[in-house]
Amino acid sequence: MSAVTFSQVTKRYKDGPKAVDALDLDIADGEFMVLVGPSGCGKSTALRMLAGLEEITGGELRIDEQVVNDLPPGDRDIAMVFQNYALYPHMTVRENIGFALEVAKMDKTEARGRVENAAEMLGLTEYLDRLPKALSGGQRQRVAMGRAIVRSPKVFLMDEPLSNLDAKLRVQMRSDIIQLQARLGTTMVYVTHDQVEAMTMGHRVAVMRNGILQQVAPPQELYLTPANLFVASFIGSPAMNLITSDVTIEDGTVFVSFAEHRIRLAPGAVERYPGLLQRDGTQVIFGMRPEHFALAGDIDVGDDQIIGVEVELAEAMGAEVHVHTRFDVPPVSIDGESLDPDEDAPVDGTPIIARIDGVHIVAMGEHIRLALKTHLAHFFDPTDGRPLR
């Protein structure tokens, strides 16, 4: 049974483009669904439509099989956690958590018990009589969570709840939320722009772009078999390296060449992307995740799978080293949009990040030889971004 169903749900602002375009999404009961995408992709709008804070222009939205298109937020049996927590500043923690129960005119003793239970679950008991301004960011965040769970709603909605926290606290709260959701078993719709959050938290992740749903899949599946070029570039950090390359096939062996390099593809690549065989003499987008590189000595590959590069920057992360280099080919863009978030940066060739073992010491300006694990590579059509499967 699905807890939430979006059927062709569309949101169009006055004279504007569609913020959400014919969204079809089934969220199962008890599922942790993450909506992820760059800013302006429509993920928050989708969530706000689900909350009842935005009117739905078209399509049908159901919660628990009930059409809720025209139901006010208070009648939808949902709870929401906002990015800035939206606590009531003039109410104590206790009043904040209990406000919904007060509005619903719940019996005072029962309400009190539920508030205290929620507070205990979140470790807020000693702060119950404080005002939000006397709380730290993490505590405020937990109060916002408490306000949501005290009502035992059908669905939790979370709109980037962790983005105002510092990095360490964010990791902590991330696991807290995962555990809380697992314990309560309540359906959760979680919006974030952070793909790390999406990958670590969601049972399934829905990737959106420009109002259009790109792919819905469990995190690992998104990572391993991205449905298109955008998903491939968006999921993963550092992002997948996308290189415009020419395909040549000689005696059944597929080669890709870009800049001065010519790489022989391992048979595994062609097995996973059989579409490559029809692309002789055409351009494809060759996708290599940073971990698909290794320093030449570390793995046993032939010389035709090794390239020499100059290190522009080496970031030692401890367990690994991120080597930044550049291939002299035009950078890949999707529908004319650059993938580089820093668009004004002079684009000269395609920047590449390779992740090599941390035991190596690599200096800037050094020439190194990188081996390519081509059997793991991804291939996309440069015109429509589809994978060549």
Place this chain on the structure above:
Amino acid sequence: MSVRRKGPRATAVKVATYVLLGTVAIIVLFPFVVAVSTSLKRNTDIFTYPPSLVPRTERTITDPERDLESATVYVLPGRDGEYALADNDIPIAEFRRIDDPTVVIARPPGDGTETDRTTLVDGDEETIYLLDVDGEQVEVYRARLTVGGLFVPITGDGESVVELVNLATPDRTFGPRFENFSEVVTEKNLGRSLTNTVLVTIAVVVGQIVTSVLGGYAFARIDFKGRDQLFLLYLGSVMIPFVVLIIPLFQLMLQLGWTDNLVALIIPFVFTAYGTFLMRQFFLGIPKEIEEAALIDGASRATILWKVMVPLARPAIATLATFGFLYAWNSFFWPLVIINSGNPDNGLLTLTLATLGGRSSTDTNLVFAGAVLAMTPPILVFLFAQRYFVENSASSGLK
């Protein structure tokens, strides 16, 4: 935190600052002090010279042994010690010497031996008397008959003296006269005016808060057609000076039959574009998410307004209430125009005070008592409300 400079120069600057501030404070406070002091004085004490800021009263003494009851204590010219005025109606003859008419000798009227001679004083014929002064017979004439006081010594061991009361100086001590306040309230109709002013002020302030909160919220958060144009129009009305409105407003009141009626002081001032603007701006500053959270919590618009927005807007409401209060409390010109019949039942504090302090006023102490009564509530309100101006508690903790 900035680093503060230390050393003698900094100290000098600090001292100079405090001296300057202190001077200005004294200058500003002085009229208040004078008003309060005058409001506690007796009317006779106000125009004394040298003037005094301390309200004084004549010292009295009660001493059954000397048969004195609440007798005023005086200092007599040319005599040591203090005297109490035991009797005020002793007839006195004022004799002047023939050879030196500037010397005045006060005696009981029966004193002196009448002779048959006369003398001319300023064209009047006066009988010459022989008076015993320190054992010597002196020729005098009787300048006038008057009444004086019998002064009994209470310190030292002088003798009782009969003297003109106005030549004696009463000994004054600190003594505020609080009856000024009750008198001005009961006898000068200030009580009724005070009630009216309080009534009108409360009605105006409450009305302004209600209309401004509702209007401000609607302009800030409810989307309706022509909202922003309407708001501009509304705001534009702030630019019209009140004097321009007086005649049309008066005609309107005339048609409604509200002249000489307190309603005319309330209804026109309950709607305030300024207050609506103030509340709208404040509501705009409250994050939308807080309202959305309340919506999701199931609250209705009314609940949101009452339980979330209004408590958050407390500083703005306090500001609005203070301005509304001061305006309504101090308003003078419009009441003067509309409460025109002189009906004392509809008087306002400002009107009554203006009458009280008018040209023919003699009770200066009562005028000042009324003024002090009139200015105390605004001062209290301001002292109480100023923490809301300073306090910014509502906006902290929002983000």
